[in-house]
Amino acid sequence: MKLPNYHAPRWDEPVVMELGRPGARGQLFPAPEQEIEVAEIPAAMQRKDRPELPEITEFEAQRHYLHLSQMTLGMMGISLFGTCTMKYNSKTAEAATLRPELAEVHPYQHPDTLQGVLEIIHDFDGILQNLSGMDQFVFQAGGGADAAYTMAALARAYWADRGELGQRTEMVTSIQAHPCNPATAAAAGFTVINLPLEENGYPSIEALKAAIGPKTALLMINNPDDMGIYNPEIKEWVRLAKEAGALCFYDHANFNGVMSKLSARELGFDACMFMLHKTFGAPKGGGGPAVGAFGCSDEFAPYLPAPVVVKQGDAYRLDNDRPKSLGKIREFWGNVPQVVKAYAWARAMGAEGIAIASDISVVANNYMDKKLGEIAGIEISNPHIRKRRMEMTRWSLGPLAQETGIGTADFANRMADYGIDPWWMSHEPWIVAEPFTPEAGELWSKQDIDQWIGVVARIVQEARETPELVKSAPHNQAIAQVDGSVFEDPKAWAMTWRAWQRKRAGDAKARSGSV
Known part of the structure; x- marks a missing residue:
């Protein structure tokens, strides 16, 4: 099985608030009509200052968000993301919701x-x-x-x-x-x-x-x-x-x-x-x-x-x-x-299509289980139960983790280097050691499942031969491994651009010793 030779684009892209220059506009809006007076707006809702928005052209906005999208792995690859039942989201259905009969109405x-x-x-x-x-x-x-x-x-x-x-x-x-x-x-x-x-x-x-x-x-x-x-x-x-x-x-x-x-x-x-x-x-x-x-x-x-x-x-x-x-x-x-x-x-789908999709889902999952079972170092949950599983199966990376020190989060990070959406692990609390929960579903072809299995087998091999490569992944993504410790630190959080600026200014003062 030929594995993906993947590398994400990387743009040195600032946040949108740091783009542009004074006076740049994406749209020119007409002045308010004469009969609309400021007095009609309640005093509590009237702005005291100008909104702080990026001043960029429409083209610059499109380019910025295109660059961001290119750096996102997204879900158009192979994603056997368990418990989420990944399915194709049809363009026909998307187009239906954009029709004015839905997009331009209001529930009131x-x-x-x-x-x-x-x-x-x-x-x-x-x-x-x-x-x-x-x-x-x-x-x-x-x-x-x-x-x-x-x-x-x-x-x-x-x-x-x-x-x-x-x-x-x-x-x-x-x-x-x-x-x-x-x-x-x-x-x-x-x-x-x-x-x-x-x-x-x-x-x-x-x-x-x-x-x-x-x-x-x-x-x-x-x-x-x-x-x-x-x-x-x-x-x-x-x-x-x-x-x-x-x-x-x-x-x-x-x-x-x-x-x-x-x-x-x-x-x-x-x-x-x-x-x-x-x-x-x-x-x-x-x-x-x-x-x-x-x-x-x-x-x-x-x-x-x-x-x-x-x-x-x-x-x-x-x-x-x-x-x-x-x-x-x-x-x-x-x-x-x-x-x-x-x-x-x-x-x-119709009634017949729904029934067939259900059958394919179970068959695909059990094919996936059989192929995963051939990889040394991973173990199916409740291994003593020999009955076939339904639409998904929880597996354990526990044996490999004991052998190599590579856990399921390390493994998920490395999957992204092959252009594969990192797997779903498990809800908390974990009752299976180093869990992962793939779900084949009816969307993915046998070739897709085989490629996904091939990536898992390759990373298992890497865990034994070059564990540091896996531990330090991802390497082929636009952004390397993220330090998750900041998620637990409220001092690092900022919900708005102005809040971020205030915190950054405060940090700069603290470093200079002025506060």
Whole structure:
């Protein structure tokens, strides 16, 4: 396998505030109209000084940001970034969201002028209902953690409505569940009970029975987990939790390997979430904007965040008259352009395409696992479990680290030198030594996966032969290894250009001894 011969461009590019010269302009704006008086602007909002903006031409601005983009590795290479389900973000979907019918409207407009957007949201709600068995979806949540918090807030509203919130104070989950589940439940005021993993790779029925009871408000769990292990006892888990009176939430972040194969309703869950920026082909954009699509059964729909898009006759409207609603999770209806992109993906794939994509995802992941298993120095999580994994697998660099001192962060830095997006390691806390979590998915060809495996094998070899080369990576990137210690030092932080200038001036005075 021929590996990439890669080197990133490097421009000695200053920050944009240090470019330009007085008087340079990208656009010339006309003077305000005569009838617009300063007095019409509230005094508290009137500027006392000129805004500090870079004075550059439009061409200079384009050149600057082009240089920055060229120095960014980006996501157009091979990115088997586990738990994120990397997919192609189609140009067709992108173009759809740039149309004026979406790009130039505002959620405060009258619903009569938003019928097309509302119809897409309503129809996509129906698609997710078919995939999950739920009765209503909303898209207000700005990501997976936001959707998990929606569940915690819904449970709080539900138990308060029944007069049992003082009794139902506990949430049960697994230590291998996504950290947003315990974190958001705790933020909503619940006490978190984390179940440990056992020999089969998931908590036992006995542990669950010991944890649930009259205090249990809800169960929050993802399945399969990030180890790639599917818990076949999940239906019994839900039955037992409901027997104790708890609500049950299915974190469907890892839906790719099971989409069209099972539904949350068939397993007995009351609610679930989907990540549109993962499973449904919407872009991530460096961490956002995201959408955690939240769905629930009719019993819990009255508690959903408002507004909810409903259809009346041939028209669509926003239903804000929901007296039992948990309130708002965020503003408006959520990141609607992402919903449109996910809708375009689902319509393009169709039911048959979604089923095939799921099959390819699992086959590709198990092919990747087989090839990784041939590399000495890395080890699959729960190595005694011989069952095939689902859409992703957590691996350990522990044996190589013991042998060479090269850890998973060192390894990730070196991957960038081959033009490969550094791998995802693991959520905290690490329960696998020096973890990494690749996910092949349906996007990548066999050649892509082989090339990714080839880079891993090469860096393993480098770790043994030239460990310092790996330790000091990256070498072929525009910026070398970053000193992460400053991230823990508030004195080094600056959120605005003026704050940075003040701090820099203060540092200069301190060095000169004048303060």
